[in-house]
Amino acid sequence: MPIVEEFMQPGQFTIPLSEETDLYRVWERMQVFGHIVVLPQWVQHPRMHSDAELLAAARYTGVVLRTTWASRNIHIWGQGLWWHLGDHHGDGPKIDTWLSYTDELPSDVFPDLLPDGIALGTITDTDAGLYTGDHLHESCSEAIRTVLKDRGMHARINPNFTFDACHQLRDEVFLITAPKVIALRRGWGSDPEFEGVEAARVETTRDASNWVSTVEVLDEDPDSFTSAGFIGARSHTYFDGLGNPLTRTAYVSRATDDDLVNPGGFIENELLDRDVDDRQVLDAAQWELVNGSLNVGDNFYAFDPPSSLVDTANQVRFRGEFIWPKKVRCLEASTPLTEGMGIYYRPSAATVVSADWIDITRWVEWEERP
């Protein structure tokens, strides 16, 4: 699938181009670190709109990291805009100035942590509380995740390079409280209140590979690298092969100073992130999901009793009967490129106007609808 979006992760995209691609006007002008922009409908003359208007209407924007031309295979590969905060290796823009916060609103913290390549969008402070912490010598991505975890927030980077965040139980950034999509193995279809999607395959996985019993925060002071004294441990009933309680510790580095108060919320979130992961994978065709009915990060309902996708406390009327779906979060979505979309290359330059955009739509190798 060409576009793989991940919740608060870079994801990736692959744009296959036909062998008839115009080498001079298109191929040679597409450079790394430019951007691929996907519009939901093809716009014949992008220069009739401003750069900002096109980005605001975009379905997806990704940064070009690799171009490949081998015989008849022409591909553009890259990652989503979260890459501009930092990648999986921890590489990216850095916080190289000591930033210290005491009881600050998140909306006053994020502007300092965002790199120049990502603009501040809408930060909703409601229910998030106040942040206290220090940051130095870490990637912007690490620093931002620290604040998000500490304050129980989630965030999204929009196709127009803006960063939105709110508390993870609120609806300002993602659809959380009242999902509109239900995935079912049978009986899917439309309904006045919900959009039903066929879950062609349901796979249930329990993954303990990331599990730790203890999280310890290390003090990343310029003069030392010692335990900050903040340790979170969970009670559990797992044992090693010789009957000892299973012990696994994750060290998490955070820049601190002697005045740092106990980052209790942060440690709890780290332990939650590193718990046994019960995950269900649903193969739900996204063909039926149009105009943002379901985006990565949104909650949706899934109902399949044989797979334990049931929540008896959640009664829903759907297509004439009562069902009790489980509310689950969309963590990853693979979106095909289908004919009708507009695919453009936006150059990497100090100033970009819409006239600089290159329309590569006609050379894209579209995916067939299943």
Place this chain on the structure above:
Amino acid sequence: MLNIGRIGLDVTLDNPSAWGSSASRGRVDQITGELHAATLAETKALRTELLEQNGQIVPVVWSEDSTVDGFYRQLDADIDAEDYALNDNGLYDFSVTLERIGGSAQTEFQSLLTSVLVVNQHDLLDTEVRPWHSPPVAALAYDTGDTSPTAHTRTTEDGVIPVIIDLDTDVDPTWSVEPVDYYKGGAKITVGGRVRTGLDAPNLPADWVVSNGQIRFKPGQSAGVSTGRILMEVFDGTAWSTSKAFAVLFAGTTVVPKWHYVTIVRNTPEVAILRLVRDAEEAPATTHRHTLDIHLRRGSRYATFNYHFSGGAATWKVQRDSAEATTAITPTGGSSVAAVRATSNDADGDRFVLGSQHDTTQDNTQGGIEFVSTRFYSFFIGSEINGSSAAANDQADALILQYMGAVYEQVRAVPR
């Protein structure tokens, strides 16, 4: 006589011209023949309904060779229409591929049930409601493990059907049935006079029937046009009763006069769901639509209705089209009225029941209930067949508690 699922039950299916079987990791049978009936309309119906059965578990019965009788999954169906296909009574060449599950000796069925207390405003608890389930008529070897539900029976036009009440909600019962009995007592949908096997059906909002052999619902119609009413008829063991009409009223006063679309939402022997859709050209005149889902389970003495209006909140009333005095019913364990029931037996000896999990205002003169300030609401319409002489598990109080113990069912075939 050949029956492939429902094909052949209402329109005779001729003996096949060929029946091939192959076995590698399982047995696959391929049947070829001709679809040819007494009229062109019936021949077309055979074609459409055979195609619609793809993917379903189908019982197959052949009078010429009972050794092939059993349960299959229809994998695909091919229909060839030559240039003569629509001449005279019609003729289609067909080929259907069936994956054999097994005969009645090695096949049993498991009903995967999810049962939860309906969220209600009568303070009914999950320990007070009565979830229930019915296998087909003549089903045997019904097993709920080491639980002890209540065994009851009801009479359908196909015979006596078991009704297992007070089910343990953690149980997925298993049962067995002969292929020839698989559909008996089950839910079925008829549109345009044809029993439908799948979801495809013509748009005939004035000509449909949802039935389970003991209660059925039809549209009110005048000169072939829907009047918006819903008619209920019940089977008393001998004959079907006179129709009893119900109307839905917007703002409590304006009868919803017509339905524009009828759609089959779910069509399985255990549950049938029909959807009616209306453009709000009037009652009220807005750019919105009404949706009414009719949900009927095998073995049930009531149907569940879900109404949705895409416009603003309003007052809605569901009532007898012709006034029929009712009595308010507070169910056992409940704190408020959950239904109205006809005060006296009607001419057929029955008493209708109309109720909801929502708070309602009762009209015991007209025989109706009213929902205030809402866009969507649910209710049930049923009958105490034999009225004041109805068995305890068929009386209004029991029907309310059965309704409140909602059950979602999927059936699968399992090896015995």
